[in-house]
Amino acid sequence: MSPNDAPSADAHTSGGSRPAIVPAHERYRSAAPCNALSVDVEDYFHVLAFADIVDPASWAGRECRIPRNVERLLEIFRAAGVRSTFFTLGWVAERYPEVIRSIVRAGHELASHGYEHRLAFAQSRAEFREDVGRTKKLLEDVSGAEVIGFRAASFSIDERNLWAFDVLQECGYLYSSSVNPIHHDNYGMLDAPRFAFRIGAGGFLELPMTTVRIGSTNLPAAGGGFFRLAPYAAFRWAVRRVNAEQQPAIFYLHPWEIDPAQPRMQGARLRSRFRHYLNLSRMEARLVQLLHDFSWDSMERVFDVRAAADSGAARMICR
């Protein structure tokens, strides 16, 4: 098994107007890869699992747990000596600017998760442009830091909206981490490359969520609910396996995942409740163990995104 298991560039240039996809993982080949740590900064009432029972108009009236949970994550990361990327909603930045500034002050990368967690493939091109452009400016105005990274809500860039990469590039983003090459009921772009690739005429950089390949199947290994569902040893094995392919893994979590005391949603479907509340009380200890067992740094630094955009020499940065 190798990164070359990813579909070839040729496979992606056929079929009409589909933009060309060129694997870019060779740039990041390393015998001892540093892995990329990321946090999707949204609260328990923003999540897709509860979107059918939570009206966005009610968000402002709900108890927001982001300030305390982000502060706790910053403590955990400081104790572990790691940097992370915080993909943050514009909605959060508008209401909690001090949280945003504390993230940047602590040396982490601030990135965009869109304004209010709308699925990218549910938006028109014009709506998406307005959303990602507005959020980038908002995050930059609040933080004073340049924002170059984007992650779509619920990994919602796939075959339906590959134009989104062009829009992100036009808006000044340098990379996206929005594709999840797995089979899932809510998202997934199964035939996307497993590792870094460039797409479209502008060669925009996409850093897909981490998977392990078993036979002909990609299994999720990027975090989220799967990190809480699988035994820790299984997840550690998966990260080791990706690193044995000489590629960085990308891990993500949400602030509400370390908060077992968060308010419970009434009326949620059983499957949504299972996914959201499973093993919340074990999450913090597992996270600390994961930070201890591997090397971690922000997306921007692990993938050397600015130099990659300048076509500079390939190099890996790690603590």
Ligand SMILES: [Zn+2]
């Ligand atoms: Zn999200």
